[in-house]
Amino acid sequence: MSRPPLLAASEALERALAAREPDALAALESASDRLGALVLGARPGASVVDPVALGIALTAQVPGLAVVAGNADSFGGSGTDAPYNAARRLLSLDHLSLGRGGALFAGTGEPLPRTLERIRVIRELWNSWPRESLVADVARGVFAETDGIRRIEHTGEHFSVLGSLNSPTSLQGEPVSILRVGSAEALVAAEDLVDLVVLDDPSLRSERAIELVPVDSAAELAVAVAGLAAAPSGTLRARLGLPERTLDLSDRPLAFGAARA
Amino acid sequence: MPEHLTLNVNLQGFGQRPAAWQLGDRGGDALLGHEHWIASAKAAERGLLDAIFFADQPAAGNPNPRPGSQLEPIALAALLTGATEHVGVIASASSTYNDPVELAERLLGTDVVTGGRLGWNIVTTYNPNVSGNFGVASNPDRATRYRIAADFVAAVRTVWQAAADDGRYEHEGEFFRIAGTTPVRSSAQGHPVLFQAGGSGPGRDLAARVADGVFTVELTLPKAIRNRRELQAAAAALGRPGLPKVTPGLSLVIGSTEEEARARFDDLESRVPDDYALGALSNVIGHDARTLPLDEPIPTEILDAPWDPDAHATSAGYRLTFQDWIQERRRSTVREIVRDFGGYGARIIIGTPERIADDIERWFRAGAADGFNLMLDAFPEGLELFADHVAPLLQAKGIHKREYGTTTLRDAIGAGPVRGRALRAG
Numbered sequence: 102m103s104r105p106p107l108l109a110a111s112e113a114l115e116r117a118l119a120a121r122e123p124d125a126l127a128a129l130e131s132a133s134d135r136l137g138a139l140v141l142g143a144r145p146g147a148s149v150v151d152p153v154a155l156g157i158a159l160t161a162q163v164p165g166l167a168v169v170a171g172n173a174d175s176f177g178g179s180g181t182d183a184p185y186n187a188a189r190r191l192l193s194l195d196h197l198s199l200g201r202g203g204a205l206f207a208g209t210g211e212p213l214p215r216t217l218e219r220i221r222v223i224r225e226l227w228n229s230w231p232r233e234s235l236v237a238d239v240a241r242g243v244f245a246e247t248d249g250i251r252r253i254e255h256t257g258e259h260f261s262v263l264g265s266l267n268s269p270t271s272l273q274g275e276p277v278s279i280l281r282v283g284s285a286e287a288l289v290a291a292e293d294l295v296d297l298v299v300l301d302d303p304s305l306r307s308e309r310a311i312e313l314v315p316v317d318s319a320a321e322l323a324v325a326v327a328g329l330a331a332a333p334s335g336t337l338r339a340r341l342g343l344p345e346r347t348l349d350l351s352d353r354p355l356a357f358g359a360a361r362a
Numbered sequence: 363m364p365e366h367l368t369l370n371v372n373l374q375g376f377g378q379r380p381a382a383w384q385l386g387d388r389g390g391d392a393l394l395g396h397e398h399w400i401a402s403a404k405a406a407e408r409g410l411l412d413a414i415f416f417a418d419q420p421a422a423g424n425p426n427p428r429p430g431s432q433l434e435p436i437a438l439a440a441l442l443t444g445a446t447e448h449v450g451v452i453a454s455a456s457s458t459y460n461d462p463v464e465l466a467e468r469l470l471g472t473d474v475v476t477g478g479r480l481g482w483n484i485v486t487t488y489n490p491n492v493s494g495n496f497g498v499a500s501n502p503d504r505a506t507r508y509r510i511a512a513d514f515v516a517a518v519r520t521v522w523q524a525a526a527d528d529g530r531y532e533h534e535g536e537f538f539r540i541a542g543t544t545p546v547r548s549s550a551q552g553h554p555v556l557f558q559a560g561g562s563g564p565g566r567d568l569a570a571r572v573a574d575g576v577f578t579v580e581l582t583l584p585k586a587i588r589n590r591r592e593l594q595a596a597a598a599a600l601g602r603p604g605l606p607k608v609t610p611g612l613s614l615v616i617g618s619t620e621e622e623a624r625a626r627f628d629d630l631e632s633r634v635p636d637d638y639a640l641g642a643l644s645n646v647i648g649h650d651a652r653t654l655p656l657d658e659p660i661p662t663e664i665l666d667a668p669w670d671p672d673a674h675a676t677s678a679g680y681r682l683t684f685q686d687w688i689q690e691r692r693r694s695t696v697r698e699i700v701r702d703f704g705g706y707g708a709r710i711i712i713g714t715p716e717r718i719a720d721d722i723e724r725w726f727r728a729g730a731a732d733g734f735n736l737m738l739d740a741f742p743e744g745l746e747l748f749a750d751h752v753a754p755l756l757q758a759k760g761i762h763k764r765e766y767g768t769t770t771l772r773d774a775i776g777a778g779p780v781r782g783r784a785l786r787a788g
Contacts (some may be wrong), residue, residue, distance in 0.1 A: 119474055119475045120477075149471065150474050151436075151467075151468050151471035151472045151474075153437060153440070154436065154468075154471065154472035155440070156440075157440040157441050158441065158443065158475050158476075159444070160396075160441070161400070161441050162444055181461040181464045182460070182461055182464045183459060183495075183497075185459075185495040185496060186420065186434075186459070189420065189437075190436065193433045193437035193438070196394040196395075196433060197394075197395075197396065197433070199395065199396075229422075230422070232391065234390075236390055237383060237384075237388065237389055237390035239384045242381075242427060242634075242635070244425045244427070244428075245390065245425035245426060245429065247424065247426065261494075261497040262494075262495055263494035264422055264491065264495045265422045266422060267420075267421060267430060267432060268433065269394070271394075356422060357425075357426075
């Protein structure tokens with residue numbers, strides 16, 4: 102199937118949107134139901150504005166907007182931020198875009214195995230607290246049923262992360278994950294790990310490949326979606342025709358035991 | 363005394379009272395959407411508050427009986443400034459569990475998006491549940507955490523200075539050795555405004571040196587006056603007169619009559635298990651309060667026991683002010699103390715707008731505070747009551763602004779200019 106496009110904003114367009122320039126916001130608003138998602142921070146290490154912050158600010162101004170945050174492993178793509186911190190802010194983007202958030206992992210500044218383990222840890226954290234637990238049962242005084250909240254207890258070669266995340270799964274299960282791959286090895290490793298890949302090597306082929314369409318201005322944004330039909334409404338997964346996705350963590354220990362009635 | 367109050371609101375999820383989530387028909391996912399947060403931010407703006415404050419713990423806490431925060435504070439800052447025009451947002455972030463370059467760029471890259479309305483509350487993280495999420499067995503001890511914090515802040519400010527110049531930075535300190543080029547540029551207010559919350563000796567040293575605002579816990583007026591005077595004298599000696607702005611926490615339960623306010627408080631407390639408040643009390647007395655008879659005073663040997671700052675799950679500043687407060691209640695029963703201790707970390711006033719406005723004025727004019735970090739029983743309605751019924755009384759007293767005359771958080775709180783060369787963008 103043909104997917105609605107992922108439009109990667111240039112630095113100039115990001116700056117215009119951050120400054121709330123009316124023509125940039127108007128172009129985005131009129132395009133928002135036809136694009137797959139707006140990708141922010143797509144160029145490794147070259148952002149003037151924080152992609153997660155800009156994405157969330159835009160969701161307050163453009164209802165229904167889907168946003169993918171680039172440099173998702175860390176601002177500037179230096180690979181220095183802890184997975185627990187990155188998992189939190191990317192899931193916050195997904196919550197505040199009402200299930201229309203995604204993460205583009207660039208994997209710059211660190212070896213491939215470390216990037217792969219980082220993504221695995223982040224996804225485990227995203228899945229550690231089921232949203233269905235939020236029952237808000239006033240009669241019993243139980244805000245959340247805690248018998249599904251799991252500590253991930255991840256101990257790997259590069260990361261050790263014990264707890265559950267302090268945020269539940271999103272409206273689309275977990276954020277759409279995308280990895281830039283530049284080698285056949287990375288492509289194989291990405292197979293079960295992420296939803297989609299961006300191929301940085303033209304000789305690579307993948308069913309999961311998706312292109313990032315660069316847009317430099319409000320005018321280019323309008324051109325990029327001209328003639329397109331509206332994308333499916335709902336979550337970013339629905340827009341992109343991706344299945345709901347979760348990780349089974351039932352072998353991990355409970356974080357709090359069952360709720361007391 | 364400054365001309366006007368500095369007023370922030372500590373936007374603690376559903377509300378400051380543990381059972382706030384039970385009011386109305388909020389639903390379990392209310393903290394994950396826009397409506398709750400934006401309604402609260404608009405109420406803050408209607409009351410001409412300077413900023414919305416978010417505490418933070420990078421760890422999961424048991425959601426029963428009190429749900430914790432579910433969204434990351436810098437992310438929330440982007441949402442709330444995206445939906446408002448004036449009010450600032452102060453996000454807590456740990457100097458123990460972040461990378462200084464990454465956090466410096468993320469904070470400044472967010473400040474640009476907010477139009478210069480972001481503040482950073484520097485926290486060193488004492489919650490023992492955090493370290494395991496970051497691959498270490500336990501948090502560094504308090505003294506080490508503050509040595510790390512001092513070096514961390516110096517590194518962050520080096521990156522921010524570079525953002526104002528040619529982007530190149532280099533810093534070599536006790537813990538951090540960084541060099542590189544940052545792509546980020548200065549924001550409308552230069553860089554985020556710095557806040558600090560720790561009340562221990564090293565925390566207050568850090569505040570005197572770098573913070574434009576501090577969040578304190580003060581339960582008694584004389585101690586609050588003395589602490590503010592000492593902190594601002596220390597900062598003045600370092601060339602920072604009038605800083606940092608001191609905003610003690612103030613819990614409020616507002617009713618149109620004293621009886622209505624008290625009934626609202628009692629209703630909320632009746633929905634929480636008895637041992638919840640006892641657990642909070644245990645943390646500050648360093649003894650399991652659930653083992654104590656409820657209708658007798660706390661035994662003297664518990665109140666007078668020496669305190670080990672590394673052994674207790676509470677901040678040092680809170681323990682210090684609590685020590686004075688409890689001395690005035692040596693003859694009170696555990697049951698009475700738990701009831702008065704309703705602030706869980708702040709002084710509490712349960713009463714009418716008139717009584718609250720008079721109290722705020724008294725502390726402000728006495729030099730006990732530059733303003734307050736307000737904690738409302740439930741959001742957004744508690745904050746709406748404050749904006750519509752308390753703020754006008756403060757304006758009538760001439761101690762609260764009548765309009766926003768500024769566009770950045772730095773100017774709103776009268777913070778010092780950015781260091782060094784002119785750092786402001788455009």
